[in-house]
Amino acid sequence: MYLYDDLDRTLVTERVAEFRDQVARRLSGELTEDEFKPLRLMNGVYLQLHAYMLRTSIPYGTLSSAQLRMLAHVARRHDRRYGHFTTRQNIQYHWIKLEELPDAMADLASVGMHGMQTSGNCVRNLTTDQWAGVAPDEIEDPRIWAEIVRQHVTLHPEFSFLPRKFKIAVGASSHDRAALRIHDLGLRLHRNGAGQTGFEVMVGGGLGRTPYLAKTIKPFLHKRDVLSYVEAILRTYNAFGRRDNIYKARIKILVHELGAEAFAKEVETEWQSIKDGALALDPAVFAEISGRFRYPAYARLNDNPKELTQARRAEARFDAWMGNSVANHQVPGYSIVTLSLKPEGGTPGDATAEQMDAIADLADRYSFGEIRDGHEQNLCLPHVAQRDLPELWRALDAIGVATPNVGLVSDIISCPNLDYCSLANTRSIPIAQEITRRFHDRDLARELGRLHINISGCINACGHHHVGHIGILGVEKNGEEFYQITLGGKADEDAKLGTLIGPAVPYAQVADVVEDIAAAYVELRERPDELFIDTVKRTGVEPFKERVYATR
Amino acid sequence: MTSPLEQKIKITGPVVVTANRVGDGAVVYRRADGGWTTDLHDAVVTANATIARELVFAALADGLRAVDPYIAPVTLTRDGEVRPGNLRELIRRHGPTIDLPVTFGI
Numbered sequence: 001m002y003l004y005d006d007l008d009r010t011l012v013t014e015r016v017a018e019f020r021d022q023v024a025r026r027l028s029g030e031l032t033e034d035e036f037k038p039l040r041l042m043n044g045v046y047l048q049l050h051a052y053m054l055r056t057s058i059p060y061g062t063l064s065s066a067q068l069r070m071l072a073h074v075a076r077r078h079d080r081r082y083g084h085f086t087t088r089q090n091i092q093y094h095w096i097k098l099e100e101l102p103d104a105m106a107d108l109a110s111v112g113m114h115g116m117q118t119s120g121n122c123v124r125n126l127t128t129d130q131w132a133g134v135a136p137d138e139i140e141d142p143r144i145w146a147e148i149v150r151q152h153v154t155l156h157p158e159f160s161f162l163p164r165k166f167k168i169a170v171g172a173s174s175h176d177r178a179a180l181r182i183h184d185l186g187l188r189l190h191r192n193g194a195g196q197t198g199f200e201v202m203v204g205g206g207l208g209r210t211p212y213l214a215k216t217i218k219p220f221l222h223k224r225d226v227l228s229y230v231e232a233i234l235r236t237y238n239a240f241g242r243r244d245n246i247y248k249a250r251i252k253i254l255v256h257e258l259g260a261e262a263f264a265k266e267v268e269t270e271w272q273s274i275k276d277g278a279l280a281l282d283p284a285v286f287a288e289i290s291g292r293f294r295y296p297a298y299a300r301l302n303d304n305p306k307e308l309t310q311a312r313r314a315e316a317r318f319d320a321w322m323g324n325s326v327a328n329h330q331v332p333g334y335s336i337v338t339l340s341l342k343p344e345g346g347t348p349g350d351a352t353a354e355q356m357d358a359i360a361d362l363a364d365r366y367s368f369g370e371i372r373d374g375h376e377q378n379l380c381l382p383h384v385a386q387r388d389l390p391e392l393w394r395a396l397d398a399i400g401v402a403t404p405n406v407g408l409v410s411d412i413i414s415c416p417n418l419d420y421c422s423l424a425n426t427r428s429i430p431i432a433q434e435i436t437r438r439f440h441d442r443d444l445a446r447e448l449g450r451l452h453i454n455i456s457g458c459i460n461a462c463g464h465h466h467v468g469h470i471g472i473l474g475v476e477k478n479g480e481e482f483y484q485i486t487l488g489g490k491a492d493e494d495a496k497l498g499t500l501i502g503p504a505v506p507y508a509q510v511a512d513v514v515e516d517i518a519a520a521y522v523e524l525r526e527r528p529d530e531l532f533i534d535t536v537k538r539t540g541v542e543p544f545k546e547r548v549y550a551t552r
Numbered sequence: 553m554t555s556p557l558e559q560k561i562k563i564t565g566p567v568v569v570t571a572n573r574v575g576d577g578a579v580v581y582r583r584a585d586g587g588w589t590t591d592l593h594d595a596v597v598t599a600n601a602t603i604a605r606e607l608v609f610a611a612l613a614d615g616l617r618a619v620d621p622y623i624a625p626v627t628l629t630r631d632g633e634v635r636p637g638n639l640r641e642l643i644r645r646h647g648p649t650i651d652l653p654v655t656f657g658i
Binding site: 026029032033047048049051052080081082097098099285346350351352391418419420425427429430433479492545 | 639
């Protein structure tokens with residue numbers, strides 16, 4: 001956990017007071033909506049189809065049990081007893097009243113949480129690997145660097161009115177769980193040939209109507225230079241990014257139109273003028289910030305204790321859950337546990353207040369009071385002793401978050417869709433729900449293996465459909481919902497955009513199409529352990545396309 | 553985005569003027585007396601572009617009570633019942649087409 005200091009607390013508390021005054025002036029008529037809208041957006045308050053929506057950031061996906069309890073409290077007191085975990089390590093409340101927003105924000109501020117920079121054309125919530133600090137393949141904790149950058153860009157006056165929003169992700173593992181290549185800026189910690197640790201800097205990724213994968217503009221950046229280089233990128237974007245057309249304003253368009261090399265050259269020129277100035281990272285600052293991260297006092301334990309192996313033999317459901325929800329940890333005798341927020345027929349990413357409270361209690365009992373939130377819309381308990389796994393599983397199962405589908409066909413990413421979102425023009429959640437029903441047979445799902453389905457209800461791609469193994473994009477045609485299908489996308493270290501397989505299919509046929517694709521995969525794969533994504537890579541989309549459109 | 557004041561209003565069937573209520577964001581419809589209602593059946597329904605334009609202009613001037621008014625299509629049944637004219641408006645009128653998590657068997 002990161003321990004906030006007085007400066008953080010003051011900043012958040014003052015913002016609540018400012019917003020309370022702004023809301024009062026809006027309700028009294030002193031502020032028009034045109035005047036109020038930019039103020040509410042600066043605090044993550046949107047107006048959606050039926051109500052205001054509050055987006056609250058979960059910086060680098062780390063939550064304390066006290067914070068999760070407060071999220072539950074806000075859901076219960078100010079919303080409809082649930083929250084929606086998004087694809088960017090935020091939680092959204094979809095039914096909140098403007099009159100109650102200041103009180104909800106005060107409640108959140110009491111545990112150091114807020115909605116600042118979760119909207120608007122600024123640097124958004126920094127995200128990381130949800131397994132940061134515990135993943136065995138990580139070279140150091142990326143959250144420290146996310147926090148260093150977060151502190152620098154928070155309320156930074158030069159970067160509060162960028163051409164468009166700017167999303168940064170930081171990773172430090174060989175396997176990319178933070179989707180670095182689809183961010184405006186991806187920072188990947190790695191070791192160079194000399195054994196030094198630094199950042200690979202990737203710029204210009206993003207999905208939406210013009211998807212691009214980020215391009216590496218600096219293969220190795222010394223850690224000391226991270227702030228000055230990020231500053232140089234943002235200044236270059238601020239100077240050259242388009243402001244005349246919202247659809248061409250993201251940095252991905254600038255990098256594409258200028259070319260990655262030319263963009264890198266502009267950044268380099270800017271960077272040379274500031275790199276040895278005040279932004280060169282002072283080791284004392286690094287020590288101060290890294291020192292505020294607290295790590296658990298782990299016990300000395302061995303892997304695979306007998307309680308665990310016995311339970312796996314005795315209980316098939318537990319064994320199945322172990323197989324895809326529990327991952328190796330850096331520390332012997334401990335595991336990382338993923339809590340599925342994808343029950344059969346449920347809404348991906350939703351958790352009730354009661355579930356959040358129960359998870360907070362379980363985090364206190366089994367995970368040193370810490371919870372993580374990942375971009376795939378599941379939660380994690382990052383520090384669970386393996387001997388406790390059987391007991392924890394029973395508790396998680398009782399509250400509906402132990403569906404053994406993590407990484408499988410029903411672990412679907414979905415945007416909030418037309419049921420909530422004012423931008424969406426089709427529904428994605430009911431499609432996801434129907435697919436989970438079609439694949440409710442656990443044996444079939446395991447037979448299919450790792451298979452990521454991502455669904456977006458509009459071209460803005462909040463459901464990351466371009467990088468789903470199977471991507472589904474809703475498009476409206478003459479008042480009817482249709483869905484384009486892409487195959488072969490992925491968001492990891494080998495990121496790739498999916499390929500469209502053909503004409504859009506109607507709402508009622510989408511789940512049938514997914515079943516056809518799954519059946520085609522089983523026939524096409526060379527071995528039972530050839531993953532879906534590898535089969536698509538080997539065969540291309542043609543055989544899947546033939547199967548899907550043969551009868552349509 | 554072009555302001556509604558500058559947009560040419562073209563309608564092809566019955567419409568209402570709708571917005572979100574300032575205090576809680578609830579979906580509201582413009583009434584004949586210049587007030588707002590959450591009940592679609594109490595809304596002014598018109599198929600006349602001039603009247604629709606006047607309604608939305610008046611609503612835009614009423615920024616204290618409602619946010620972002622616009623013209624939305626409706627359909628009329630044989631017995632005169634007013635229904636939302638598309639899926640988006642149906643969802644705004646009746647809520648999400650999915651069960652909320654609280655009712656989802658937890």
